[in-house]
Amino acid sequence: MIGGGYVGLVSAACFAKFGNDVAVVEIDPDRLAALREGRIPIYEPGLDGLVADTMRAGRLSFGADISAAVQGAEAIFIAVGTPPRNGDGHADLTYVHEAARQIARAMTDYAVIVTKSTVPVGTSRRIAEIVRDTRPDLDFDVASNPEFLREGNAIGDFMKPDRVIVGLDEDAPDGGARARAVLGAVYRPLYLIEAPVLFMKLETAELTKYASNSFLAMKISFINEMADLCERVGANVHDLARGMGLDGRIGRKFLHPGPGYGGSCFPKDTLALTRIAQEAGAPTRLIEATVGVNDARKVAMAGRIVAASGGSVRGRRIAVLGLTFKPETDDMREAASIPILVRLAEQGAEIRAFDPVGMPAARPHLPQAVTYCDSALDAATDADTLVVLTEWTEFRALAPGRLAAAMRGRVVVDLRNIFDPVAMQEAGFAYHSVGRP
Structure with missing residues (x-):
């Protein structure tokens, strides 16, 4: 999980609660120090206990080294900020694009690169271009997995969602089948409660x-x-x-x-x-x-x-x-x-x-x-x-x-x-x- 802000931290802790092993990359030294000590830098009911439990179980970790975090990862989520751009209101994708470049430099094996941040139409395909330009040799897919978390009820929304949206690259050689399998496994616990997981175009x-x-x-x-x-x-x-x-x-x-x-x-x-x-x-x-x-x-x-x-x-x-x-x-x-x-x-x-x-x-x-x-x-x-x-x-x-x-x-x-x-x-x-x- 690239980014330990509100979306990244809640998503990481919930994914770890599902049984996944999750490594969170956070480059802000003060925030990283707080997270490693179990101090939650945001207020969200129940999040402190969830983070503590999953850290204790060894399924959730925090660090600043993106290379170490992505080794062996099957899914790499980008959950960095997309603030409004000064002057025109567009989402500023500076952090998203830089995260894509760093991921490309750090990857060694196949993985699905997933946008968790809220991004404009076409961003996932732009991420794919950046990764290919940075590392033409890489084997990867891109996907879009927007969050629908209400502040104050984020854990409940993640654990019992109205729906999970997953966008796939239908132009990929396999039509997005490999990426669908990876993200289907990540969200597998939700199938037990019959939460709708909707697959669609990026x-x-x-x-x-x-x-x-x-x-x-x-x-x-x-x-x-x-x-x-x-x-x-x-x-x-x-x-x-x-x-x-x-x-x-x-x-x-x-x-x-x-x-x-x-x-x-x-x-x-x-x-x-x-x-x-x-x-x-x-x-x-x-x-x-x-x-x-x-x-x-x-x-x-x-x-x-x-x-x-x-x-x-x-x-x-x-x-x-x-x-x-x-x-x-x-x-x-x-x-x-x-x-x-x-x-x-x-x-x-x-x-x-x-x-x-x-x-x-x-x-x-x-x-x-x-x-x-x-x-x-x-x-x-x-x-x-x-x-x-x-x-x-x-x-x-x-x-x-x-x-x-x-x-x-x-x-x-x-x-x-x-x-x-x-x-x-x-x-x-x-x-x-x-x-x-």
Whole structure:
């Protein structure tokens, strides 16, 4: 596994749990030292125990020497970063291409080189060209195996997936049969639970990842627009979402209104898909609109907080509950809290924030004026306005009466709809939620 980041580490530990022998190559010395000591540099429930168990069993190891790692390997996964390229939103494939070159120099026997990173259509074939140019003598195949891991539930998603997507080079002399056999063996434990393992063309597999994430992002933007409409006409977005979601053709998931999607996948993948489609001459207008709706929503949420606070937040103490883009992760990438709190700070607000695990990761991204607190009630103490940005479970248990006793003001802006409007009103709050009367 080339890369010990989020995708590489979770995948490696789960593959080792399947019974495979997995060597992870990580060149960052601090991250490598932490992994060798059993310290997990990311927050993912259950991952620390899984890594410890598979290391103890001798099936998972970490190192910086790619040559040692690939010796005897039947499958070599590339799981390095593909951040958006500055200026145009395309995925930056610098690390992927360099990994391919290093793999080619290190290989001695046949192996399947697999892209686990999220990569644009055509990347697997480009990897094959790089390997052939570097080592014309090598016997190898390429494959695409995109990940579909939800942060906070990644181990469950890997162990009990909705599906596994494997792209093969159907132009290979054997039609991809040898690569199919290798990857079929890697995923063999999933056959016991009858998880669908779908084999398809390289290009189809690469595109399936982007299409899946973009469709889910589109559902989120859609329900957010419906929430705005519900507020204007006196409807309830939660009842609307239930009414929609019980239709099997639509489904209930990702119909939860909020301040906009974030994280490591949706913002990056929607933007990349629009660029891929534009260059192919088949623009994806729905996804382009989804990106625009989401960007505008985060800005609008800051305005909603200001309006609820009486039209100005200058000199007002704002308590913020939750900073990460979603619960059960410390990931701050594209989190709604960043543009919202930047705008509130610019307008003179005093901000006191609490997040159960995300505060260390949040500090580099948020204004220096933000004060980080020890608990939700600590953040709420003497606050004029309380804002919910991430729906951590512990916030749902906060009693309205305790919040009222701690706060100075009585304004609550619940951008995740975690509180009961009636209970909040009975506690004396001016309660503002999303898409509910």
